[in-house]
Amino acid sequence: MKIIKTLALSASLLFASFTQAAFITTQEAALDSIFSQTSFGNMPIDIRIGAATELVFPDLLDITTDAEVSTLFGMHVGLPTVVNFYFVDTIDACGGFNPAIVGCGELPGNDFVVESTFAAGAFGGELLAHELGHNLGLAHLNGNFLMNPFLNGFTDLSAGEVNIIRNSPLVQTDGQSFWIDINPVLIVARATRPVSEPGVLLLFLLSVGFFWQKKRA
Ligand SMILES: [Zn+2]
Known part of the structure; x- marks a missing residue:
């Protein structure tokens, strides 16, 4: 008993x-929608989510320093052309400490990290697309845009931004279609x-x- x-x-x-x-929410449909909006014309970019990897790093579940962000991104899984999106509990640093931070991405690069609960929420697609935008070479742009530094409900990308995206080495093509490969990486306390x-x-x-x-x- x-x-x-x-x-x-x-x-x-x-x-x-x-x-x-931490848990994974890929938001693939929302990402596909954002990367096929009007400014992409008749050449949308397909977001392809691959197999997830689980990494056991208890100390990286709650990120509070830029050094921890660097450690996380230093563990890149797979080819350089494959974006890793890392899912953690909380992240409060990205070029300095700030508790309001919910995501951080290399600019440019192939790694970004988000808080699991925000990735799963109403702004999840916007958050993932914003950080992916940094990886693709986009800087912040204040206003009703995807690259506004705060989540605002807008996912607009300008023709100029789409041009930058198309020149990113992350965009793959077979001559007919375009796509970006992304593999989720889940940070866990134990296997x-x-x-x-x-x-x-x-x-x-x-x-x-x-x-x-x-x-x-
Ligand atoms: Zn940003």
């Missing part, structure tokens, strides 16, 4: 930690793995619970 109770308690901790943990044996399950749950309590301290 005691064991069952402990397991139930641990299970609730596990659930709590999973609702806190997700199947657990079946009760003793192992309990240890796993307890250590997850410890991490959760430590993080909230």
Whole structure:
């Protein structure tokens, strides 16, 4: 009876930690829509989301310094022409500390990072497209545009910006169509793995619970 109770308690901790943990939302349909808007004419750019990778880096789940951003981007997975978008719990640094930051991308480059909850929210497509825009060579542009430095509900790209995008080495073509390859990278506190044996399950749950309590301290 005691064991069952402990397991139930641990299970609730596990659930709590999973609702806190980073998760992937690719927003592929929203991205395709943004990269095929009117300014792209009859040459839309298809956003192709590839296989996800999971990296175990507990210290990078909550990013507070530019050095941590550099460490994250230094782990690029795959070819240089493949964009990595990293999903973390929180990011509060991108050229300086600011708690309002919810995403950060190399300009230009092939890595960007976003907060999981914002990527999954109403501004998710806008956020991912904005950071991808930096990777493609776009700077900030104040106003009702995608590249406005704050999320504003607008996803407009000018003809000039589309021209910059087309010249990015990230844009692939077979002569007929154009696309950008993106692989999601999920940052996790520990490897997700199947657990079946009760003793192992309990240890796993307890250590997850410890991490959760430590993080909230
Ligand atoms: Zn930006």
